[in-house]
Amino acid sequence: MPIAVEARNAVKAFGQGAVAVKALDDVSVQIRQGEFFTLLGPSGCGKTTLLRLIAGFETPTSGQILLGGEDITHLPPNKRPVNTVFQSYALFPHLTVAQNIGFGLEMQNRPRAEIKETVARMLALVQLEPMASRKTSQLSGGQQQRVALARALAPTPKVLLLDEPLSALDLKLRKEMQIELKRLQMETGITFVFVTHDQEEALTMSDRIAVMSAGHIQQTGSPRDIYTRPANRFVASFIGETNFLTGKSDGRQVVLHNGAAVDLVTKQGAVSLAIRPEQLRLVATGSAGAMPARVASTVYFGTDTHVHLSLSDGSQIVARQQIPATGAMDLKTGDEVGVILPADALQVLED
Template sequence: MIKSSDEKRNGTGDGTRVNEIAIEARNTIKAFGQGGVAVRALDDVSVEIRKGEFFTLLGPSGCGKTTLLRLIAGFETPTSGQILLHGTDITHLPPNKRPVNTVFQSYALFPHLTVAENVGFALKMQGRPRAEVAQTAREMLELVRLGHLADRRITQMSGGQQQRVALARALAARPQVLLLDEPLSALDLKLRQEMQVELKRLQHETGITFVFVTHDQEEALTMSDRIGVMSAGKIQQIGSPREIYTRPVNRFVASFIGETNFLPATLGPEGARLSGGEVIELATPGPRHGPVTLTVRPEQLRLTPPDEPGALPATVTDWVYLGTDTHVHLQLRDGTALVARLQSNPSGETDLTRGGAMGVRFAPGAVQVVED
């Protein structure tokens, strides 16, 4: 049953709450190989994915995100641990018995069938009545805005259109959870950006729990209600896009999500002291005294005249014009490199000079301590 947006915000229409847990992985370990050569793709991973949310597993290649998706789908069985769906243990349930569908990186559409026949294929194989198959295919194609192309052959469709057909086919079975394994990676930049908006719209309109796997930070930040950042078989941090970006828990998360600057410092009673002697006041006290790493995003840097009181003395080493932004590369007097992201001058002109002196200030509350 497709839920309305009001049902999704306030409940599901059947008395359950939106924050009900749809998928849960408990202490999940997945090892490939035997004995001393065994490799842990997942290392004691636990995560709760809420009903009706767009949850993204984000991380570099080999981090374990696709392995976790395959455990949820039933294509792999954990070495230990459990996978639960709405509180029911489905760890050993075969894929065809799970109310879960998957959209893969390769769409695997049938070129000899029409668009509508592709969408209704699985329902037809289940022996559903012909009228029901046709009606469901029409509804799903309207949902992905391809109703007018129902009779077209797959070979006559663009990459973006084929991706929508694959989504419609996956949604036709009315899954409780839709798994998406990097489905946008084969599209060019503009199509990817368009499909990001479309995927979020589909998730919002259907109310289905989406679990999306990607290595692309922009995709994760654009579409997700929450993100689980993964590295080396572990989940490093779970939070909203804003939480992940503005309050990373460690150096890996800070560096993987967008661009950032790292500054070595020593924490003391007066704040964070850089190796050049400058003291930076932190919005919240650091977890300990002694050597630490600070992080601050490039857009939180402001350039000032070099003699402005309180500004860090720096030297301009280079700048890169990127249209809407200009990235200014700087070096503090202790040798630490920084990048400031400034809104570009509409004329494209700049008064920056390589080797020129500049002051640097940080936005209030922008500098924080991260764990290495």
């Protein structure tokens, strides 16, 4: 698949000398044409800085930014075939929905007939035809977001950059707009580069995700790869819930600090293991292959129950039981229970 956007050894430092802070430190990534690509990470990890380098709002201290194989590192923003949707929609309150959508085309001196046709097509795409003559101040937050998207899509950019555009919406509307954004990306075929700190948002919308931390990309892959095969402890802890267990390995068996042994072929010496809450099996205490635990608390979530457990060495883990689930145990605080760690669900992680 052709590469739409590429960062090569991108460094962005703010300040000079000893006080310089590297927001990006030798970042390289390739974003494929026509994919929904997400930059995911906590605040200050460098994801928005990377987006701004692609947009042209910042220039890298060193390294290159390429678009379709062409070096655009020093090209001004207005010369790049990319558009940006910001967290604040930046709509013009004195203009109608249709006028807002057509504004960029007007600035490009496009023919009036073309502008009218494009605006009509964008209104249909974001399902806002009945709102065409309304002022944007008369719209809901979700409708304003759709106007901002339509305005950004109207000039048919090669790449659409989205900087946490859903963060101002309430939870229900956010989930609706996640579906809407994915639909728009698939219908237009435009490459979307999406910035968020919301793990669930990234997992549900993306074709691929780059997980970032402290100016570095920790892992790039599909949502399934990121969740099921995290590259290191940071990715495992940042994406979803994860239980971490430590112990020593002789190469074929890991003895955990609580004394439990797991048959697992891995490197020798001290190891760190990870397992997702839904992969733990809860059984009756004393069951073969189970390590003893005590229920510290249970938290009901409607679709499942999170069972917080204390192990014999004092460490804490969480198990998730689906509701309803055949064979699920009815547990309460203080109950004794056995925990089985399936070897095929355990992962040995780098710190």
